[in-house]
Amino acid sequence: MALFNDMIEPRCATRHDGERVVLILSGDWIIRSAMDCEALAEQICNDLRAAVVAVDFSALGRLDTAGAWILHKFRGRIEYSGARVQVVGVSEEHRLLLNEVDAHHPPPFVPDNNRTSIVSVFDSTGRAVVEAWRDFIAILHILGSLSAVVTTVLFQPKRLRGIAIAVQFDKTCIGAVPIVALMSFLIGAIISQQGGFYLRQFGADLFVVDLAGVLVLREIGVLLTAIMVAGRSGSAFTAELGAMKMQEEIDALHVIGLNVTEVLILPRLLALMAAVPVLAFVSDIAALTGAGLVSWSYLGIPPQAFISRLQDAVTMQTFLVGMVKAPFMALIIGLIACVEGLKVGGSADSLGRHTTMSVVKAIFLVIVVDGLFAIFFAAINV
Missing domain, CATH: 3.30.750.24 (STAS domain)
Known part of the structure; x- marks a missing residue:
């Protein structure tokens, strides 16, 4: 003193x-x-x-x-x-x-050089490639950790956190049904109206049922669902994990001996992989309902004729082509969301930036995967 x-x-x-x-x-x-x-x-x-x-x-x-x-x-x-x-x-x-x-005084402020040049283009491209490679390595790391956790759960089923999966399923699926159904209904109505507007010029009004049925069941239903899930649930996963990272809750889980992949990531991925097929089915029904109502009011095709033509235009194979994509898209959205969430630093700016990047990357990869599936199904004549 x-x-x-x-x-x-x-x-x-x-x-x-x-x-x-x-x-x-x-x-x-x-x-x-x-x-x-x-x-x-x-x-x-x-x-x-x-x-x-x-x-x-x-x-x-x-x-x-x-x-x-x-x-x-x-x-x-x-x-x-x-x-x-x-x-x-x-x-x-x-x-x-x-x-x-x-x-050790702070370095002098140097303003960013915003002039566009060949060097700056190559520099930004190289940085983007390096960042993409780091994301790929991080995804492989989580996949490897998931493989080990799933193997452990198969031999010790009691370690599977059923309550956590149910909670995440309620958030990602049940809570998303209204917005997915509404958006799909509107998209189906727009497809039917636009298709009917051009097809009626050739006297082929009835073929709008084929257009809506095949397009919705094979592509639009699952793709639209995946995009909305990426924006809704993917961003939520990133924000939740990022907030836990900022508050050092993830470090606390490591300290007390809990596996972060088993506790936080696996329940979210399993819930999302179960939720997206359900939401894709809801999206298909809502989009076809919207297409049917617009066909009735705009083209004069009654519901009985719409349903009869739809049964001739689509098959169970058409429906399964769209549903097969859903779990893979859910896995991609979940992995990207978890990777970005675990990359959050200690600031609110980092949380916002990684949440935005999670949505952007997930939507981009979902569209890429949809294109790869389209090429694959075309190659096997499906």
Whole structure:
């Protein structure tokens, strides 16, 4: 306590030596007097008018890192005003601390060069490729961890967290039914209206049923569902895991000996892989309902004729082609969401950035996978 009670108030005396102004520092420039030091330095900088300023440290008392940093800024402000600064009377102990602070000051601000050039294009492309490769490695890491966890669960079924899976299924599936059904209904109605508008010019109004049925069951239903799930559930997974990462809850799970993949990732992936096929089926029904109502009101095709034509146009194989894609798209969305969530740093900006990237990457890969499935089914004549 004696060390705190005998603190000497920081002071700065001014003496004129010809054209040079000498600032004589005294007292303790330490963290306990930091506010007084800041105020004193501010006052001196405002009143000082000289071409050469000498800062005398010979009478200085105690000095710590906070005081050295204040003196560093004080000296910088004097030099910025156009004066030349001379440092005199510095003890070896104070010199070491001042040199250390000078060596670790923040680098000067350098504005970004926004000029477009071939080098900048190659640079940004290379960075994007490196980032994509890191994401690929992270996904492989989670897949390997999932394989080990699933193997463990197969031999020890009690380790499967059924309640967690049910909770995530409720969030990703049951809660998403209204928005998926509404959006699919509108998309089906638009497809039917636009298709009927052009087909009626050739007297082929009835073929709008074939168009809507095949397009919805093979492509639009599952693709639209996957995009909405990526925006709704994928972003939620990333935000949840990112918030846990920021609050060090994931580190706490490691400390108490729990497997993060088993506790957090596996239930989400299993729930999502079960939810997306259900939502895709709901999307198909809603889209066909919308197409049927628009065909009835806009093209004059009654519901009985629509259903009869739909049975002739599509088969169970058409329906299964779309449903087979659903679990794979769900797996991709879940993996991307979990990878981005675990990459979140300690700031809100990092959380927002990775949540956005999760949605963008998931939608991009979902569309890529849909294209690969289309090529595959075309190759096997399905």
